[in-house]
Amino acid sequence: MKHIQYMIIVMSFIGLLLVGCDASDNTNDKKAHLNVVTSFYPMYDFSKQVAGDRADVTMLLSTNQDAHVYEPSAKDVATVSEADIFVYSSDEMEFWAQRLLDAVNSDQLIATKTYTFDSITDHEDDGDFEEDNQTYSESSPITISGLQGHYHTGDVITLKADIAQEPSNTTWLWYKKTAAADDWTIIDQANSNVLEYQTDGENLKIKAVLEDEAMNIVAESNAVAVLIDDHEGIDPHVWLDPVKAQDQVNVIRDAFISADPEGESIYTENARLYNAQLQQLHESYEAAFREAENRLFVVQHQAFGHLAERYQLKQLSIGGLSTEVEPSPSRIAEINTLVEAFDIPVIYYQNGANSAIAQTVATETDTNVVVLYDFETLPESVDEDISYYQLMLENLEALKQSIH
Numbered sequence: 001m002k003h004i005q006y007m008i009i010v011m012s013f014i015g016l017l018l019v020g021c022d023a024s025d026n027t028n029d030k031k032a033h034l035n036v037v038t039s040f041y042p043m044y045d046f047s048k049q050v051a052g053d054r055a056d057v058t059m060l061l062s063t064n065q066d067a068h069v070y071e072p073s074a075k076d077v078a079t080v081s082e083a084d085i086f087v088y089s090s091d092e093m094e095f096w097a098q099r100l101l102d103a104v105n106s107d108q109l110i111a112t113k114t115y116t117f118d119s120i121t122d123h124e125d126d127g128d129f130e131e132d133n134q135t136y137s138e139s140s141p142i143t144i145s146g147l148q149g150h151y152h153t154g155d156v157i158t159l160k161a162d163i164a165q166e167p168s169n170t171t172w173l174w175y176k177k178t179a180a181a182d183d184w185t186i187i188d189q190a191n192s193n194v195l196e197y198q199t200d201g202e203n204l205k206i207k208a209v210l211e212d213e214a215m216n217i218v219a220e221s222n223a224v225a226v227l228i229d230d231h232e233g234i235d236p237h238v239w240l241d242p243v244k245a246q247d248q249v250n251v252i253r254d255a256f257i258s259a260d261p262e263g264e265s266i267y268t269e270n271a272r273l274y275n276a277q278l279q280q281l282h283e284s285y286e287a288a289f290r291e292a293e294n295r296l297f298v299v300q301h302q303a304f305g306h307l308a309e310r311y312q313l314k315q316l317s318i319g320g321l322s323t324e325v326e327p328s329p330s331r332i333a334e335i336n337t338l339v340e341a342f343d344i345p346v347i348y349y350q351n352g353a354n355s356a357i358a359q360t361v362a363t364e365t366d367t368n369v370v371v372l373y374d375f376e377t378l379p380e381s382v383d384e385d386i387s388y389y390q391l392m393l394e395n396l397e398a399l400k401q402s403i404h
Contacts (some may be wrong), residue, residue, distance in 0.1 A: 036051060037080050038060070043088060055260075057331070063378050064377050066377055081106045083106075085255055086110070089113070095148070115247070142210070143221070144222075151227070157206075158197075159224070161195075169212060170211060172210060174197075176197075204222065205225055205226070207221050235306060240304055243338060243356050253267050285307075294342075295312065295314050296344065299317050299349070299372065300351070332357070346402045351377065355371075373392070
């Protein structure tokens, strides 16, 4: 009887040890999981595919946020500071990424840019603009907020001027100065502490001024430099080419391995399987368009250049690379003429965007309006768990309406 009792005690003790080891293993597994923050939907989906169950993957941009004009918040900085890896596409797409990373407080973070363009030049005619680009100093009681790292031609600059105590009977005025001019000129119809100004492609300095009723300056801000960079017309939407998307997947795979060497076999196999799927996607596009006679398609937003180049298609864009710039009436009239001349059946607009411009052309030319996914935003109608692969297949079917 004592022998049996002894055996029960021993077995119970061994069981407790095994439970403890199992709990320890689970704890280690949890520690092995990477915390991955991504910029926007394509980077999120690619990272999810590579990570499998071994990493927690989130993205900064939420539903209907546009990566072109996104501005990181203090909460975003804190989120990335706690991550092991931050994944983004390029400095040309997420122009705000470097400023975000500069604000991040982490020595362990692996910042992963998945694509680098071959030819990028510095800002032209910046002169002394950048060195004067400050929003506050002790000599000025007025602070200016809202300045972005750079803008594109046609973007709307939104700045806000603040002062601790605004004197009574004063008026806000905004002034600008370009590199080609020595004098400050007033910005018309800007008479509040919030400025909205559409860029015309030229670098400039801007300052806010408070004047009293006698037009004397009561307070004046430091000048802030507004830098215009159109990236030499570079199309940053590289993920819309399934071949270049594979390159981005491989960069993500290597970053995961660097952060978590023990998971190398998992990340490598996940990336291999996913890239095989992307290669099938590429071959589907090739087969669909190989014999096409009509290779022209009309889009609202110039986002499909890489896809068009891969499959020898011709993209005709109503607007430009920036989603913020509305085309002129003369440009719309020009597109109308081309649509009718080439008997274009469909006008495409990007998901998550206002389709009014595409609808205007479609109405005037008696054509249809169809959505194409450029993945810059994640619209409410799309489930976060739906894959890039599935949506690219939908793009293929949509493009077949024009290309055949």
